[in-house]
Amino acid sequence: MEINDFFILMKGELFLAVMIFLLLFIKVGKGMQNASLLTLIQVLLFVNFLVSLTFNREGVLFGDMFITNSLVAFQKSILSLGTFLISLLSTDWLKKHSHLPEFFLLMFSSLLGMFFLISSGNLLMFYLSLELATIPVAALANFDLEKRKSSEAAMKLILSSAFSSGILLFGISLFYGATGTINFSQLPGHINASAMQILAFVFLASAFGFKLSAVPFHFWTADVYEGSPIAVTSFLSVISKGSMAFIFLTVLYKVFQPLSEVWYALLMILSLATMFIGNLFALRQQNIKRFLAFSSIAQVGFILMGMSSNADMGLASVVYFVLIYVFSNLAAFGVVSVISAHTGKEHINDYKGLYQTNPFLSWTLALALFSLAGIPPTAGFFGKLFLLAAGASKGHYWFVIFAALNLVISLYYYLNIVRVMFMDKSRHPIQSIKNNRAANFALGICLAGIVLIGLVSWFYEYIQTLM
Amino acid sequence: MNLTLLIIAPLITAVTMLLMRNAQQVKWTSLVGSAIQLVLAFALLFVFQNERSAGNTEQMLFQQNYTWFSAWNIHFHVGVDGISVAMILLTAFVVIAGVLVSWNVQKMVKEFYLMLILLSIGAYGFFLSLDLFLLFFFLEIAVLPKFLLIGIWGSGEKEYSANKLALMLMGGSALVLVGLLGVYFAGSERTFDLLKLSRLPIPQETQRLLFPLLFAGFGVFTALFPFHTWVPDGHSSAPTAGSMFLAGISMKLGGYGCLRVATYILPEGAKEYSTIIIALAAIAILYGAFATMMQKDLKYINAYSSVSHCGFVLLGIGMLTKTAITGAVIQMVSHGLMTALFFAVIGMIYDRTHTRSVKKLGGLLKVMPFITTIFFIVGLCSLGLPGFSGFVAEMTVFMGSWERPEIPYRVATIAACMSIVVTAVYILRAIGQTAMGPVTEERYMTLKDASWNEKLAAVILITGIVVIGVAPFWLNDLVAPGAHHIIEKISQLNN
DSSP, X not given: OOHHHHHHHTHHHHHHHHHHHHHHHHHHSOOOOHHHHHHHHHHHHHHHHHHHHSSOOOEEETTTTEEEOXXXXXXXXXXXXXXXXXXXXXXXXXXXXXXXXXXXXXXXXXXXXXXHHHHBOBXXXXXXXXXXXXXXXXXXXXXXXXXXXXXXXXXXXXXXXXXXXXXXXXXXXXXXXXXXXXXXXXXXXXXXXXXXXXXXXXXXXXXXXXXXXXXXSOHHHHHHHHHSXXXXXXXXXXXXXXHHHHHHHXXXXXXXXXXXXXXXXXXXXXXXXXXXXXXXXXXXXXXXXXXXXXXXXXXXXXXXXXXXXXXXXXXXXXXXXXXXXXXXXXXXXXXXXXXXXXXXXXXXXXXXXXXXXXXXXXXXXXXXXXXXXXXTTSHHHHHHHHHHHHHHTTOOHHHHHHHHHHHHHHHHXXXXXXXXXXXXXXXXXXXXXXXXXXXXXXXXXXXXXXXXXXXXXXXXXXXXXXX | OOTTHHHHHHHHXXXXXXXXXXXXXXXXXXXXXXXXXXXXXXXXXXXXXXXXHTTOOXXXXXXXXXXEEGGGTEXXXXXXXXXXXXXXXXXXXXXXXXXXXXXXXOSSHHHHHHHHHHHHHHHHHHHHBOBHHHHHHHHHHTTHHHHHHHHHXXXXXXXXXXXXXXXXXXXXXXXXXXXXXXXXXXXXXXXXBHHHHHHSOOOHHHHHHHHHHHHXXXXXXXXXXXXXXXXXXXXXXXXXXXXXXXXXXXXXXXXXXXXIIIIHHOHHXXXXXXXHXXXXXXXXXXXXXXXXXXXXXXXXHHHHHHHHHXXXXXXXXXXXXXXXXXXXXXXXXXXXXXXXHHHHHHHHXXXXXXXXXXTTOOOHHHHXXXXXXXXXXXXXXXXXXXXXXXXXXXXXXXXXXXXXXXXXXXXXXXXXXXXXXXXXXXXXXXXXHHHSSSOOSGGGGGOOOOOHHHHHHHHHHHHHHHHHHHOTHHHHXXXXXXXXXHHHHHXXXXX
């Protein structure tokens, strides 16, 4: 290993580590204004995104523990972009927050964990980075310091993730016992679908289910999403889920390829259960954060469906969908966060008549919801369609029929929000919000993403070349 | 001719509209835009006829094919045959008439016209597409504006109707989606290309499985019994232009899809299910007609009669003969024009009298002679009077149907014929009560007759109806070769 390799292959991780130290020093020293610190952090996050785009090389470090290639690099840049957008969208909330440096300290740590997570080439590395990615988020969930619900959310998150980590470790140790290795490149050769290995795989997959909030491991999701500050909720539902989907793809397609029969059936069941439960529960939600929580559970169902295809197109369509999901979901969370920061309102009925007072926010939220629902010409249409097509490639039509049925169910509640904003009238509508430039800029990026990523086929073709 | 112009023109109109500052500018932009659409549609008809008379017998003319998503073999592939040209003409007629009759919209004018234009983009794209992915893309684009049109600008139980319509249509398109994916993976080559798929051998088992999905999916759009329930609610709650677009364009998307996608790609499936289709169509025709008899509200009358009339489209398709399919297409065009005009007239009456109830109206001929005369014309067209398009269309369908000698087909044909009597009853009764007799309410005496925009809209649509009615053969000649291609494989199967 040359020292140059080290710097170039781990550039993203190193950059984040430096930023973490920088924030620590800023915290120890004093005197920086919140607003200017926030701007500095936003600029740094943008630089981080640029860093993730440039000088990408393939390579392996530390004896196969750390793997990077163009696909991993692309996935990291999606996560970096998402974090950058979140920092812009929550400007109003963060400006007033008394613990700004800590907030980003924790968020960067978690992002660093995710970077290592999707680069990991070894079950031990995988476990460690997963913990690094999760534990800071639990602290972040507590950042609405005055609210009891926020601490409750943090508690629920840390307990449930500790539990899932336990299960994960159990699965890993079983695998180690059965195969004698924890290395991703050596594992496939030792897998023979014995009962013990299948058991171990089920444990492993349950842990993934927990993190992805797939049904039946989803119970923590709604409470945590509702209690956490919106910036954290969006980080959890977009960035954290995205990274888990990426590593799940790698693990399934690269490591457990010999077990593909097993995980196809498993994914099919998980996927259908997740779609149905997510959708049916989303129908009844009145709090917009809980609503988005359940809708994002349903989205995971579609991601799992795409994964099940076990081919390049499954891989490409999942990465493509996550890219679209970042923009659509962040646009939705962005509008919710702006409104919540200015008025404190989070109930769906509070959005009545929003179009009369805030047309830009309403159109943004509407387009984001259309994209989540999969209505053209938004990118979500293409994302969903490719996931469905990948899922259909094995020829199980009933699987596709159920998924299509779920598209219709989900349309009902997405349109419900549109109806509330555009058609209902309210005596006390949310007053006209004068939004700050940073958040508007981020919403603009999200909108551009929602419109362009679908219609311009270059994005999908590019992802396809990374396979 | 460059077919993408038909998609780009409304797109430019929409973008220009976004830049406009006041309602007046928005209206004029959309009027100019829809006039350009009409000109383009006529230009297309003209060059298409020229090509054909010059001896170009290729199935699809003016094809353009660009790769879109190469990994999935998805193409931006457009092209037209006679059937598409007829549908595009219909769309252009209805769009300009819809824009004209909505001149008095007060609420959110820019958004309203934007929705109308968006819907037209969806419709043009749908009729032009030769790639199933593209077709599905445009089909879905055409759904959502309807939800907003009904929900925001509608009347009555508008939110319920908007939801019902959006969910049922999306349910239909979900079925279509499953069918499309099935077709994509079933053939020996993975392609969405309509022309290629029609030549690929698709196993009979698969056809048997996929045909009902595709046909029922598109059938939801065109009020296939028992999926017609969105029609009355949707139409009655929609604003005037919304109803016109719904019945005039949107329901035709379904008929066109049944024909172009389901029947064309899956001929063996079509053959197998044809008795079920005609049974459902006959039920829709009779049920629609009898249900109309019971209606008191003018919009409900036209909505249920649309169910009945669209039944003829499905009947024609289900018969699987060249004449019947030609008749089905002519019926789509005719019904599109006629029903758009019908809803326009109802809108005009409602705007003035603020009621749509047949019982409360009366003697309108004395106060609004122009509007009432249009009402007469459209009513007579609806009941199939010779000289109007309705007669030509239904006659062609019946003639085509009579070519099938088997018992079930005969029964369905006779049942469908009987509906004409019922149609005459409800149309004449509705017209008689509203137009004739003494003026029922004092306030009606001061009502004004049609304004310039309403007159223009009516004249445009009536021109279409009468031209088809008086000189039907050009339309027949335009459509028949297209129908021949669709039926080709099925007639080979029969021999």
